Amino acid sequence: MNKKVFEGIKVAEFAWVVVGPSTSRYLADHGATVVKIESHKRLDTNRINGPFVGGVPTPDGSMFYGKHNPNKYCISIDLQHPNGRELARKMIAWADIVTESFSPGTMEKWGLGYEDARKIKPDIIYFSSSMQGRGGPHSSYAGYGQNAVNFSGFSEVSGWPDRLPSPPYGAYTDYVSCRFAAFALMAALEYRRRTGKGQYIEQSQFESSLQFFAPPVMDYQINGRIMGRNGNRYPLAAPHGVFQCQGDDRWIALAVMNEDQWQSFCRAIGKPELAVDKDFATFADRKRNEDALEKIISAWTIKYSVEEAEAILQKAGIPSNVVEKPSDLYKDPQLQHRKYFVPMDHAVMGKQKYEHQACFILSKTPRELYMPSPCIGEHNEYVFKELLKMSDEEIAEHLIDGSITSEFTGSMTSSF
Amino acid sequence: MSTINEEKSALSHVRILDLTEGGCMLGGKLFSDMGADVIKIEPPGGSPSRIPPYYKEIEDPQKSIFWFAYNTNKRGITLNLRTPEGQELFKKLAKTADVILESFGVGYMDSLGLGYKEISKIKPNIIYASITPFGQSGPKAGYKASDLTLWASGGFLNDCGDPDRAPVWIGFGPQASFFGGAEAAIGAMTALWYRSRTGEGQFIDVSIQESTMSSNMNVLPMWDVNGVEFKRVGAVSFVAATRVRQPIYFKCKDGLVMILALGGNDPYASSSERLVQWMKDEGMCPDWLAKLNWWKDYNAAVLKQDLADKVGQAIEAFTMTKTKAELYEIGAFGKYKQILVAPVSNTRDISEDIQLKARQFWVNLPHPELNDSLPYCGPYIRMSETPITLRKRAPLTGEDNRKIYLGELGLSDASLKALQDKGVI
Numbered sequence: 001m002n003k004k005v006f007e008g009i010k011v012a013e014f015a016w017v018v019v020g021p022s023t024s025r026y027l028a029d030h031g032a033t034v035v036k037i038e039s040h041k042r043l044d045t046n047r048i049n050g051p052f053v054g055g056v057p058t059p060d061g062s063m064f065y066g067k068h069n070p071n072k073y074c075i076s077i078d079l080q081h082p083n084g085r086e087l088a089r090k091m092i093a094w095a096d097i098v099t100e101s102f103s104p105g106t107m108e109k110w111g112l113g114y115e116d117a118r119k120i121k122p123d124i125i126y127f128s129s130s131m132q133g134r135g136g137p138h139s140s141y142a143g144y145g146q147n148a149v150n151f152s153g154f155s156e157v158s159g160w161p162d163r164l165p166s167p168p169y170g171a172y173t174d175y176v177s178c179r180f181a182a183f184a185l186m187a188a189l190e191y192r193r194r195t196g197k198g199q200y201i202e203q204s205q206f207e208s209s210l211q212f213f214a215p216p217v218m219d220y221q222i223n224g225r226i227m228g229r230n231g232n233r234y235p236l237a238a239p240h241g242v243f244q245c246q247g248d249d250r251w252i253a254l255a256v257m258n259e260d261q262w263q264s265f266c267r268a269i270g271k272p273e274l275a276v277d278k279d280f281a282t283f284a285d286r287k288r289n290e291d292a293l294e295k296i297i298s299a300w301t302i303k304y305s306v307e308e309a310e311a312i313l314q315k316a317g318i319p320s321n322v323v324e325k326p327s328d329l330y331k332d333p334q335l336q337h338r339k340y341f342v343p344m345d346h347a348v349m350g351k352q353k354y355e356h357q358a359c360f361i362l363s364k365t366p367r368e369l370y371m372p373s374p375c376i377g378e379h380n381e382y383v384f385k386e387l388l389k390m391s392d393e394e395i396a397e398h399l400i401d402g403s404i405t406s407e408f409t410g411s412m413t414s415s416f
Numbered sequence: 417m418s419t420i421n422e423e424k425s426a427l428s429h430v431r432i433l434d435l436t437e438g439g440c441m442l443g444g445k446l447f448s449d450m451g452a453d454v455i456k457i458e459p460p461g462g463s464p465s466r467i468p469p470y471y472k473e474i475e476d477p478q479k480s481i482f483w484f485a486y487n488t489n490k491r492g493i494t495l496n497l498r499t500p501e502g503q504e505l506f507k508k509l510a511k512t513a514d515v516i517l518e519s520f521g522v523g524y525m526d527s528l529g530l531g532y533k534e535i536s537k538i539k540p541n542i543i544y545a546s547i548t549p550f551g552q553s554g555p556k557a558g559y560k561a562s563d564l565t566l567w568a569s570g571g572f573l574n575d576c577g578d579p580d581r582a583p584v585w586i587g588f589g590p591q592a593s594f595f596g597g598a599e600a601a602i603g604a605m606t607a608l609w610y611r612s613r614t615g616e617g618q619f620i621d622v623s624i625q626e627s628t629m630s631s632n633m634n635v636l637p638m639w640d641v642n643g644v645e646f647k648r649v650g651a652v653s654f655v656a657a658t659r660v661r662q663p664i665y666f667k668c669k670d671g672l673v674m675i676l677a678l679g680g681n682d683p684y685a686s687s688s689e690r691l692v693q694w695m696k697d698e699g700m701c702p703d704w705l706a707k708l709n710w711w712k713d714y715n716a717a718v719l720k721q722d723l724a725d726k727v728g729q730a731i732e733a734f735t736m737t738k739t740k741a742e743l744y745e746i747g748a749f750g751k752y753k754q755i756l757v758a759p760v761s762n763t764r765d766i767s768e769d770i771q772l773k774a775r776q777f778w779v780n781l782p783h784p785e786l787n788d789s790l791p792y793c794g795p796y797i798r799m800s801e802t803p804i805t806l807r808k809r810a811p812l813t814g815e816d817n818r819k820i821y822l823g824e825l826g827l828s829d830a831s832l833k834a835l836q837d838k839g840v841i
Binding site: 003005006018022026030048049050051052053055063064066067132133135136137138139140141142143144146147148150151152153154155156157158159160163164165166167168169170171172175176179180181182183184186187188189190191193194197198199200201202203204206207208210211212213214215216217218219220221222223225226227228229230231232234235236237240241242243244249251252253254255257314317318319320321322323324325326327328329330332333334335337338340349352353355356357358359360361362363364365411413414415416 | 426427429442446450467468469471472473481482484485486532545550551553554555556557559560561562563564565566567568569570571572573574575576577578581582583584585586587588589591594595596598599600601602603605606607608609610612613614616618619620621622623624625626627629630631632633634635636637638639640641642644645646647648649650651653654655656657662665667672673674676678679680681683684685711715716717748749753754756757758759760761762763764765766767769770771772774775777778790791792793794795796797798799800801802
């Protein structure tokens with residue numbers, strides 16, 4: 001049995017919702033000990049929003065929360081309470097890495113900011129993530145990835161030229177941002193290993209997300225071109241699109257990337273004459289007549305089930321794929337082969353399928369999901385006694401004064 | 417052009433050989449911007465990733481803005497891996513490297529005798545990351561794929577678009593490959609940490625299909641937990657349980673804004689109340705809306721479609737009297753502070769954004785051969801001890817051939833010339 005990669009690395013996670021929790025999963029899924037610091041008085045937004053097992057909202061019943069938090073422990077403390085903040089300081093003293101994603105200034109107000117943390121733990125690596133970063137006129141901006149997907153440019157360029165944008169679903173930029181953060185945390189660990197120094201890592205999710213959108217922005221700044229919308233078309237390929245097949249809302253994505261593939265495509269759809277047709281023979285012809293070309297392809301795809309169309313095109317060597325629905329993904333043989341979904345037994349939700357966060361498999365130390373997402377406060381005893389070595393009396397005092405929270409009395413009313 | 421301060425660099429001791437193409441080149445950039453020595457290897461004649469847009473619209477591979485964006489701080493050499501001499505040179509380079517990143521098809525590097533198995537014989541602690549559409553093995557490992565088809569394979573394509581038309585991708589296309597490149601970089605960092613503890617290298621098998629999947633947010637468990645098969649909803653917020661479509665995108669004078677005009681719980685309900693207050697102050701709030709209880713009457717459990725539509729129309733009548741900038745500045749930062757509003761920005765809006773300017777995000781890098789200096793996206797994250805710095809523009813094809821082949825591998829001028837004549841370099 002190989003050692004776990006990040007065995008011994010300790011993360012105190014004050015961060016919530018998506019970016020911070022997704023970031024720490026890269027460490028947790030390779031062996032780090034991650035403790036989430038939550039409160040019954042202010043539930044993680046993901047605990048309030050479903051899907052809920054059984055359809056009834058409860059703080060421990062959301063697989064939206066579940067998805068972002070397997071392999072982690074959870075304690076419940078009230079950071080508004082001075083004795084809760086005392087516990088938070090103990091967690092910082094215990095940790096190698098602190099993550100937080102409150103509005104800028106909140107942790108500082110509580111005496112838990114980076115400058116406070118390094119007094120407690122001089123080599124701490126402290127990660128703050130916010131929508132638009134520290135400093136500047138928009139630093140206080142509060143929101144979600146759902147907001148950032150718009151001001152980062154992704155919405156404007158997505159959809160049809162004759163309509164308003166079709167923005168990317170949900171909190172897309174959160175899933176972009178967490179990648180940069182995970183890489184940076186590991187680089188900071190490496191720097192600390194070599195020098196003994198910790199540091200402060202500060203993320204503007206806006207700035208991280210723009211890395212996935214840099215060429216269009218540079219194109220404006222250099223050439224003055226404002227990027228618009230063009231459906232599923234791509235300047236360097238034709239045909240390139242999503243076409244309807246038989247069945248209920250079934251679609252296939254296909255892309256003909258070069259001339260060889262075009263020849264093969266024409267034969268595969270039973271129209272070898274297209275390859276020499278003056279309207280479609282060359283790439284330039286196909287671009288010029290793309291509307292007509294797409295009509296011809298639609299007339300072909302609609303005769304087949306989406307699986308048949310994919311099989312015919314793959315056999316011909318054409319990049320193509322069923323537009324997979326959630327129900328397809330859970331039975332996708334490739335995902336099964338790589339064991340992407342891992343069933344685990346959750347105390348309240350029962351057996352649930354968790355997704356890997358790391359999308360890579362290391363040959364000697366493969367990713368591992370071994371513990372379901374935590375119920376709120378589930379590991380209070382373990383963390384306070386075993387990790388922080390607190391006595392039963394001390395713990396009891398925190399329970400009595402309410403700085404360890406144990407009861408949820410708020411509203412589980414969902415907003416979406 | 418500044419040089420790197422090794423004291424202040426997290427990864428200056430790490431060398432990467434970068435054989436990736438397209439969006440996967442982002443993986444090498446994560447390393448090079450963090451201070452690692454990344455050598456980008458192109459085939460003689462130049463990489464196929466030198467694609468549009470082009471500097472001043474001049475169709476020249478050396479003027480590819482796409483290439484510029486994802487190869488900052490890298491050095492560049494040419495090498496023909498399909499020749500025996502090229503393969504020998506690659507092995508010599510591999511002996512000096514810590515990490516190899518590549519995005520060729522499954523088995524291609526093996527077929528050249530340059531796969532992990534061969535390289536680990538001559539450099540046992542090498543970390544070798546292969547990015548492929550579906551991973552190294554399994555029923556779809558041999559599938560032909562592109563960014564669009566991979567977007568379909570991970571489910572996110574199904575989530576996006578208007579319900580009455582085809583699902584639609586993100587208009588700037590290489591998103592799937594960006595995720596693949598980023599995952600390879602994180603995987604390689606993970607393996608570097610393991611190597612620092614054990615001395616051992618390993619192979620990293622990245623699947624782009626998987627890399628696109630976390631973006632599905634709550635859509636997958638909606639099916640698995642509640643049996644709700646999500647269908648794209650366009651520019652609205654969708655209540656899975658009741659299928660009510662809540663309007664959150666509103667036209668304004670000069671474009672479109674998103675306002676998360678939702679209720680039920682905070683921060684949404686309070687934000688919506690502040691919006692209603694603003695509408696009242698401007699005399700644009702119908703009485704029924706002023707009386708609406710955003711907690712009780714507008715929560716997901718009880719909300720009906722006709723009320724959602726009515727609220728949406730009232731809000732849009734108000735937003736149509738304002739610009740994007742007014743709604744954003746006043747709504748999010750001004751008098752009505754922290755209304756959950758975001759402008760739908762285009763590439764000009766982003767370029768003029770006052771927050772990015774205040775944080776000095778844009779960095780100009782000199783391009784001496786263009787006699788110009790070009791604006792780049794700045795650091796992807798800010799680090800206090802080891803700041804990410806943009807030091808140097810992307811390499812021209814073969815720009816560092818002499819420095820690396822002569823200076824570091826010890827080739828003679830004559831043999832470099834001979835290899836160039838034979839098309840190896």
